[in-house]
Amino acid sequence: MIINNSPALAPLLLLAAAISIPVLALLSKRLAYLTAIATSLVATAVSVLNLWRVWESGPLRYHFGGWTPPIGIEYVVDPLSAFVALVVNAVALVVLWHAMGLADEEIAGRAVPYYSLVLLLLCGANGMILTGDLFNLYVFLEIFSLACYGLIGIGEKQAAVASFRYLIMGTVGASFYLLGLGFIYIVTGSLNMADLRNILPLVYGNPAITAGLTLIVVGMGIKMAIFPLHGWLPDAYTYAPSTTSALIAPLGTKVAAYVIIRVLFYVFDAGYVSGALPMTDFIAWLAAIGIIYGSVLAIAQNEMKRMLAYSSVAQIGYIGLGIGMANPFGFIGAVLHIVNHAFMKGTLFLVAANLRKNSGHSDIARLDAAYRKKLPWSMAAFTLAALSMIGLPPTAGFFSKWYLALAAVDKGNWVFLAVILVSSLLNAVYFFRILERVYLLPPPAGEKEGEGFPLKSKTGAGLGLGEEKWGLMIPACVLSFCLLLLGIGNAGIVKGVIQRIIPIGM
Amino acid sequence: MIDFILGHYVYWAIIALLIIGLYGMIFKNNLAKKLIGMTIFQVAIIMFYVASASKWAATVPVLDTALGAAEAAKYISPLQHCLMLTAIVVGVATSGVAFALVISIFRTYKTLTESVLLERMKSS
Amino acid sequence: MLKYKYNPIILMVSRVVSPFIMLFALYVIFHGHYSPGGGFQGGTLLAASLLLIRLAAGSEIAQLQFRSVLGTPLGSLGVLIYFGAGFTALLFGGQFLNYGFLPVAGLTAAELRSLGILMVEIGVGLAVMAILVAIYDDLLEGYQDD
Numbered sequence: 001m002i003i004n005n006s007p008a009l010a011p012l013l014l015l016a017a018a019i020s021i022p023v024l025a026l027l028s029k030r031l032a033y034l035t036a037i038a039t040s041l042v043a044t045a046v047s048v049l050n051l052w053r054v055w056e057s058g059p060l061r062y063h064f065g066g067w068t069p070p071i072g073i074e075y076v077v078d079p080l081s082a083f084v085a086l087v088v089n090a091v092a093l094v095v096l097w098h099a100m101g102l103a104d105e106e107i108a109g110r111a112v113p114y115y116s117l118v119l120l121l122l123c124g125a126n127g128m129i130l131t132g133d134l135f136n137l138y139v140f141l142e143i144f145s146l147a148c149y150g151l152i153g154i155g156e157k158q159a160a161v162a163s164f165r166y167l168i169m170g171t172v173g174a175s176f177y178l179l180g181l182g183f184i185y186i187v188t189g190s191l192n193m194a195d196l197r198n199i200l201p202l203v204y205g206n207p208a209i210t211a212g213l214t215l216i217v218v219g220m221g222i223k224m225a226i227f228p229l230h231g232w233l234p235d236a237y238t239y240a241p242s243t244t245s246a247l248i249a250p251l252g253t254k255v256a257a258y259v260i261i262r263v264l265f266y267v268f269d270a271g272y273v274s275g276a277l278p279m280t281d282f283i284a285w286l287a288a289i290g291i292i293y294g295s296v297l298a299i300a301q302n303e304m305k306r307m308l309a310y311s312s313v314a315q316i317g318y319i320g321l322g323i324g325m326a327n328p329f330g331f332i333g334a335v336l337h338i339v340n341h342a343f344m345k346g347t348l349f350l351v352a353a354n355l356r357k358n359s360g361h362s363d364i365a366r367l368d369a370a371y372r373k374k375l376p377w378s379m380a381a382f383t384l385a386a387l388s389m390i391g392l393p394p395t396a397g398f399f400s401k402w403y404l405a406l407a408a409v410d411k412g413n414w415v416f417l418a419v420i421l422v423s424s425l426l427n428a429v430y431f432f433r434i435l436e437r438v439y440l441l442p443p444p445a446g447e448k449e450g451e452g453f454p455l456k457s458k459t460g461a462g463l464g465l466g467e468e469k470w471g472l473m474i475p476a477c478v479l480s481f482c483l484l485l486l487g488i489g490n491a492g493i494v495k496g497v498i499q500r501i502i503p504i505g506m
Numbered sequence: 507m508i509d510f511i512l513g514h515y516v517y518w519a520i521i522a523l524l525i526i527g528l529y530g531m532i533f534k535n536n537l538a539k540k541l542i543g544m545t546i547f548q549v550a551i552i553m554f555y556v557a558s559a560s561k562w563a564a565t566v567p568v569l570d571t572a573l574g575a576a577e578a579a580k581y582i583s584p585l586q587h588c589l590m591l592t593a594i595v596v597g598v599a600t601s602g603v604a605f606a607l608v609i610s611i612f613r614t615y616k617t618l619t620e621s622v623l624l625e626r627m628k629s630s
Numbered sequence: 631m632l633k634y635k636y637n638p639i640i641l642m643v644s645r646v647v648s649p650f651i652m653l654f655a656l657y658v659i660f661h662g663h664y665s666p667g668g669g670f671q672g673g674t675l676l677a678a679s680l681l682l683i684r685l686a687a688g689s690e691i692a693q694l695q696f697r698s699v700l701g702t703p704l705g706s707l708g709v710l711i712y713f714g715a716g717f718t719a720l721l722f723g724g725q726f727l728n729y730g731f732l733p734v735a736g737l738t739a740a741e742l743r744s745l746g747i748l749m750v751e752i753g754v755g756l757a758v759m760a761i762l763v764a765i766y767d768d769l770l771e772g773y774q775d776d
Contacts, residue, residue, distance in 0.1 A: 161627060423532050
């Protein structure tokens with residue numbers, strides 16, 4: 001029974017747990033966190049089960065309520081959605097593990113609604129990835145977005161304003177998606193993705209279909225934060241509490257990128273959106289400008305979380321460039337970068353959280369070599385993630401940039417190749433700035449190396465290395481070690497998963 | 507041409523509502539007015555779907571004993587109405603979260619006017 | 631926020647009208663699956679009947695009708711009723727929300743589906759009522775009205 005219903009189990013269990021947390025918390029407040037992490041573990045296990053089932057027997061279809069599509073709503077698990085769902089659940093599990101050490105300071109007294117919102121966010125993300133019906137996608141998109149607005153608003157003083165701006169822009173984005181979907185429904189009469197794939201070639205010339213597709217891409221582009229629709233991102237990532245940043249930064253924009261891939265290449269035909277209707281060219285050029293814009297602005301920042309936010313704008317540009325080039329190498333590069341960036345940004349935001357917990361700030365100007373002694377393992381994880389962002393083999397980041405560069409060469413577009421190479425150089429500038437300060441800059445006079453430990457933990461955790469708790473150090477190291485594994489094993493991922501689902505028509 | 511404009515009068519009204527909603531969100535200074543603009547924008551999209559469901563000389567999609575179930579063409583399409591029920595609930599939930607954020611902003615900064623708010627945020 | 635002033639006409643009319651609104655709301659919920667109405671609409675009407683007393687008589691007296699602490703737990707309970715109806719169908723061999731598999735004896739498949747939808751509507755109505763009243767109470771936290 002579990003096997004037969006596995007496509008639907010992850011969102012359903014997450015929803016049930018999210019709803020039960022306020023009831024369970026009447027018994028004990030500890031139960032909120034324990035329920036959250038247990039359900040996240042179960043969701044990750046179900047994702048592994050789904051991926052294994054898809055590997056063995058091909059795409060799975062699950063009809064809700066027993067109604068067959070196109071009348072009913074169905075969930076479709078094919079290699080792309082199973083893989084992205086696994087990445088989302090795995091990163092969320094590690095971030096939730098890390099959240100245990102931070103809860104007392106950042107969200108004191110509001111832990112129960114916080115973990116309920118976290119589970120709703122994961123339910124929305126899983127539902128968006130697995131669904132095969134376009135209106136169901138809108139419902140889960142709004143569940144995901146509302147949970148995001150709430151999670152961001154719990155932070156510092158300016159978090160409420162940042163969340164309000166994100167709310168206005170995000171609601172406009174989702175409303176554009178709904179309007180575009182309305183146009184497509186009126187012309188074709190169906191909301192099911194597989195059904196639309198059959199009907200749409202008959203109506204390609206219709207201006208309503210073009211308008212609908214444009215509105216959907218613009219709406220999801222706001223959620224994905226493609227330049228110039230990224231205005232909500234820097235404030236939202238900076239002022240949110242640490243766990244929220246570490247959850248939304250790896251996951252939020254990637255799920256929106258997945259939706260754009262799904263609509264452009266699997267509902268509409270890949271040849272149509274890159275040939276007759278030059279939508280992908282438009283996305284590619286905007287993404288290329290966004291890469292340079294994000295990298296340059298990241299160099300100018302003083303505070304680590306804000307720098308990572310602008311860096312995210314640049315990395316989303318890579319994914320947009322991969323989508324926009326619309327050839328097999330570009331598709332592989334985009335999907336690989338979705339996976340890699342989730343792990344890289346997860347590591348970086350967890351290290352920023354460790355810095356804030358340890359020293360109360362994450363300003364770059366105040367870093368010096370004393371931090372190398374205070375947080376050795378976190379800084380090692382940061383170094384590995386930084387090398388991966390810059391794109392040095394054998395870390396994971398190199399391979400996604402390699403595929404994107406191959407795609408640019410394949411298309412004959414030398415501007416994009418130059419953008420990819422120049423932006424790697426810019427990435428190196430703003431990451432080496434931090435690495436130089438942490439590893440080479442001597443601390444100010446009057447403070448010997450090794451002194452100035454905030455020896456707050458009395459349990460001796462960390463073996464005298466100076467790290468505060470195991471629970472903060474190990475998740476960051478786990479995510480950064482996965483970058484090495486993803487890099488070394490990327491051939492397996494490309495051959496085994498991504499090449500099976502290259503869209504028809506590329 | 508005149509036929510086209512007059513025949514689609516519902517859609518012109520919906521476009522006008524969309525523009526009014528976007529104008530409110532972008533150009534108004536007060537945060538609560540921005541929220542009103544957002545609500546008008548969402549309602550315009552709901553109207554769009556409901557308007558697309560109607561037909562000439564058709565009745566509500568409740569089983570009529572006189573017509574029976576065989577003649578589906580005599581009832582208007584109920585699917586868009588069901589989809590818009592969900593969209594209305596989503597709008598209510600978004601408004602709830604938005605008002606909670608607005609009250610939190612007011613308690614912290616004691617103002618809802620955007621220009622004054624930005625100054626107080628810079629100076630604090 | 632305006633200070634609450636005692637007004638006998640508003641108070642009297644609200645106290646008389648509120649139960650009738652609740653009755654109408656129950657009618658709307660129970661007729662949702664084969665005529666206009668349904669869970670969300672009925673739940674909003676139920677919330678309106680409760681909010682009427684909160685606005686007319688003040689938050690403290692309104693606690694006699696519906697206590698504020700019940701808001702979020704009742705909302706969770708409503709969604710769990712919805713989820714339970716669907717999950718029971720899943721446990722007994724069908725897919726999620728396939729009401730034909732509900733384990734109620736002696737009913738045909740069509741009647742089982744009707745029963746399933748009715749349970750879902752009741753769950754949704756309860757959840758919507760509790761959450762709308764909870765939103766109102768949370769937005770007004772900290773305001774004195776005497």
